[in-house]
Amino acid sequence: MSDFSASIHNFVTKVQVANQRVFLGVATEALRSIVEGSELTGAPGQPVDTGNLRASWQLTFPSPTSAQISTNVEYAPIIEDNLRGAKFRNHGPNSVKLTRAGLPRIVETVAAREAK
């Protein structure tokens, strides 16, 4: 293999690795934003009463290029939208929505971090 071909191959490998690191980093940041809250998105994180909802959030990878953040707690949508008008003692509602709206900033931040 010529030096040029080797250089191109190395570059492609480097980009693929960086791409994977950004993908994983974005997924992890999004999970943190929903569960714990985030300065990047303004999400307050999951309110904690028993800890059941907070502990239920999972990050899974249905395919190599997709990530899924989910919970199987039935009342999660009621907390997210605060449909019962609760007064939260910690954290708050709207974390999934704020994470969705803040995703471009998560991507920008993680990509910048990985570029260093």
Add this chain to the structure above:
Amino acid sequence: MSVISHTAVHLALRNRLLTVSGLPARANENKDYTPVAGTAYVREKLAPATQQGVGISTDSPSEYTGLYVVTYFGVEDTGLAVSTSADAILAVFTKGLTLTATDGSVVRVRSDVAPWRGEVITNDGWAACTISIPYRILTS
């Protein structure tokens, strides 16, 4: 102007909400409201999210982002009425819409993450649907 009035921003978005035809009773943020069983109402809330400098100088402009969250509470077991009403609210917050607040801030409904609505969720006799409006303000 590098600092905005979130109250002014909230009022600009609320005034836009009030242009929705046939809007039912409104539960404003931090204001006691007792829902009347069997009567639809909307609840609105401002969720300011981030402030970020867009330059390296301390007096550089700032970009503010946040969500205006409107939840339509319809009556359970009334079919598609709630969904139709939620769509009507979503329709007045088109992506790219600009609203000028009383403090001079220009509130722009985001296009990169456009407004959206969720599914209808039934709970305690209500059928609720939440409409999320992401906004951005760039100070001068």
